[in-house]
Amino acid sequence: MVTLTPKQREIRSREQRILTHAVPLIRDGGLAALSMDTIAREMCCTRGTIYNHFPNKEDIALSLAARAVQRRLRLFEYAITLSDQPRERMAAIGISCEVYADLMADDFLIEQMVRHDSVWPKTSEGRRKVLLNCEQQCIVQVGMSVHEALGCGDLQLPRGGRVEDIVFGLWSLVYGGLVLEATSPSLAEAGIAQARVAIRRNCNAMLDGLAWQPLYNASKYSRFVRRVQLKLEARAKEILADATAESNDMDAKHVTSAIEGTR
Amino acid sequence: MVTLTPKQREIRSREQRILTHAVPLIRDGGLAALSMDTIAREMCCTRGTIYNHFPNKEDIALSLAARAVQRRLRLFEYAITLSDQPRERMAAIGISCEVYADLMADDFLIEQMVRHDSVWPKTSEGRRKVLLNCEQQCIVQVGMSVHEALGCGDLQLPRGGRVEDIVFGLWSLVYGGLVLEATSPSLAEAGIAQARVAIRRNCNAMLDGLAWQPLYNASKYSRFVRRVQLKLEARAKEILADATAESNDMDAKHVTSAIEGTR
DNA sequence: GCTTATTTTGACAACTCGTCATTTTTGACA
DNA sequence: TGTCAAAAATGACGAGTTGTCAAAATAAGC
Numbered sequence: 001m002v003t004l005t006p007k008q009r010e011i012r013s014r015e016q017r018i019l020t021h022a023v024p025l026i027r028d029g030g031l032a033a034l035s036m037d038t039i040a041r042e043m044c045c046t047r048g049t050i051y052n053h054f055p056n057k058e059d060i061a062l063s064l065a066a067r068a069v070q071r072r073l074r075l076f077e078y079a080i081t082l083s084d085q086p087r088e089r090m091a092a093i094g095i096s097c098e099v100y101a102d103l104m105a106d107d108f109l110i111e112q113m114v115r116h117d118s119v120w121p122k123t124s125e126g127r128r129k130v131l132l133n134c135e136q137q138c139i140v141q142v143g144m145s146v147h148e149a150l151g152c153g154d155l156q157l158p159r160g161g162r163v164e165d166i167v168f169g170l171w172s173l174v175y176g177g178l179v180l181e182a183t184s185p186s187l188a189e190a191g192i193a194q195a196r197v198a199i200r201r202n203c204n205a206m207l208d209g210l211a212w213q214p215l216y217n218a219s220k221y222s223r224f225v226r227r228v229q230l231k232l233e234a235r236a237k238e239i240l241a242d243a244t245a246e247s248n249d250m251d252a253k254h255v256t257s258a259i260e261g262t263r
Numbered sequence: 264m265v266t267l268t269p270k271q272r273e274i275r276s277r278e279q280r281i282l283t284h285a286v287p288l289i290r291d292g293g294l295a296a297l298s299m300d301t302i303a304r305e306m307c308c309t310r311g312t313i314y315n316h317f318p319n320k321e322d323i324a325l326s327l328a329a330r331a332v333q334r335r336l337r338l339f340e341y342a343i344t345l346s347d348q349p350r351e352r353m354a355a356i357g358i359s360c361e362v363y364a365d366l367m368a369d370d371f372l373i374e375q376m377v378r379h380d381s382v383w384p385k386t387s388e389g390r391r392k393v394l395l396n397c398e399q400q401c402i403v404q405v406g407m408s409v410h411e412a413l414g415c416g417d418l419q420l421p422r423g424g425r426v427e428d429i430v431f432g433l434w435s436l437v438y439g440g441l442v443l444e445a446t447s448p449s450l451a452e453a454g455i456a457q458a459r460v461a462i463r464r465n466c467n468a469m470l471d472g473l474a475w476q477p478l479y480n481a482s483k484y485s486r487f488v489r490r491v492q493l494k495l496e497a498r499a500k501e502i503l504a505d506a507t508a509e510s511n512d513m514d515a516k517h518v519t520s521a522i523e524g525t526r
Numbered sequence: 527g528c529t530t531a532t533t534t535t536g537a538c539a540a541c542t543c544g545t546c547a548t549t550t551t552t553g554a555c556a
Numbered sequence: 557t558g559t560c561a562a563a564a565a566t567g568a569c570g571a572g573t574t575g576t577c578a579a580a581a582t583a584a585g586c
Contacts, residue, residue: 005553030381032295037542046566051544113379115446118293132449139453159481161464164454168440169465173432176439180431183378186395190402191427201424202432206465209472218422270533270583300573309535314575534581542573550565
């Protein structure tokens with residue numbers, strides 16, 4: 001690889017530093033509170049410098065979202081290694097979503113934000129692609145497990161049923177559930193104290209409804225959950241630590257390199 | 264009721280007019296594009312006047328969200344009258360959500376926006392309560408149908424299962440599905456062309472998984488959907504027309520009266 | 527018609543964004 | 557080590573926003 005001049009290294013690391021400084025602003029204050037001015041002040045440079053890296057704040061948010069989805073993907077990739085049985089793999093992916101929402105709460109939040117609010121149209125083509133690609137791969141991970149279940153006979157599609165629809169169903173159930181848990185003040189009042197337990201139970205009900213073998217077995221399932229949860233949490237911390245290193249280090253391979261071409 | 268002076272009538276109707284002008288701004292531009300300045304200009308008054316009605320733009324958004332949930336509730340209330348059979352009622356509510364997302368798309372969007380973005384803390388206590396109350400009632404509608412199914416033996420709770428969890432499951436599935444459909448560019452690429460069909464199928468799979476009688480029957484179900492869909496769409500148009508009248512009329516009972524106390 | 531209460535106004539300070547000519551810094555080369 | 561072109565950082569700019577508040581305009585009560 002080409003050696004970088006000190007200046008180039010500084011610039012690369014700054015891109016990461018900008019993102020780092022952006023996170024808390026977004027977390028407690030939303031996109032409205034993400035101000036170029038504030039970031040510049042905190043980083044002891046001027047707004048102009050930041051505009052050398054990102055054309056607007058929406059693009060900063062999108063960059064964060066891309067990083068978030070990349071982390072989520074890494075978690076998914078690990079999750080499917082935790083069992084050979086398709087149905088257990090699905091469960092592992094579900095748990096990894098919970099872990100994601102807990103240990104990477106900022107990422108989860110930012111992923112949601114980027115979709116709404118008309119951020120999308122203001123962002124740069126290239127970064128958008130990075131995000132979409134990653135998201136696509138996440139979906140593929142889930143799809144593969146469904147296909148495997150079909151392959152080994154654990155699952156048979158109903159007449160007119162499609163693999164994609166099952167993926168979509170689990171996705172809706174878990175994503176919807178987690179979003180509601182995170183943003184709906186009515187939940188507790190509606191009597192849903194343990195959203196996580198409910199989400200898992202409902203996923204299982206849906207898969208049982210499709211007659212995906214082996215059917216839900218409470219004790220076996222909860223044993224599995226306990227087992228993978230710890231592993232996934234450990235993995236999540238690894239991924240986060242990795243990213244932290246990245247941000248202080250010269251070569252931020254994942255994000256930066258993918259984006260490089262878009263400027 | 265007390266007779267209102269012309270001035271008072273003007274003020275009341277203005278509150279509605281502000282909301283009316285706010286909708287298109289939010290729709291295409293998000294909360295960031297909702298500017299007091301713009302509304303004032305469009306309504307030929309000054310910003311100060313608008314601040315007499317709403318303390319900030321977040322509160323305008325919240326007001327819109329409250330109106331949205333009220334409309335949704337009215338749709339729900341109508342939906343449950345469309346069948347005597349609990350499971351069909353659930354289906355009717357599901358379809359009403361689809362109709363809501365289609366014919367009241369702005370409302371659907373605004374409901375989502377209000378949750379994120381840290382709008383919440385900036386809004387006024389009173390208006391928040393209106394919204395939460397309505398939302399609670401929506402949940403109650405669904406819960407009642409589940410209870411009825413339990414009552415007539417169509418459904419039996421699994422060990423440790425709770426009514427609320429079932430409500431939450433359907434809620435997640437439909438809400439999550441509709442949000443993903445509306446905001447996820449990856450959906451089509453993931454092979455989910457007909458999100459609506461998938462959502463319905465998945466709800467049915469979940470209810471079948473809970474052994475909620477009568478189990479899913481494709482032809483009977485699709486006949487029912489066709490039947491209620493038209494009725495719900497008609498009802499939605501009624502509700503919208505009602506609201507339009509409100510906005511031009513002196514007595515905006517629903518929203519205004521509920522909010523009156525909060526100033 | 528006069529007076530008091532209410533409502534509207536518009537200028538204010540403070541903030542934001544994105545641009546771009548100008549200044550500063552960098553690093554390659556002599 | 558000194559020179560100099562190329563690259564990067566700066567900061568002032570215009571145009572936008574928000575929320576406030578004393579002063580002006582208007583409505584209501586009598």
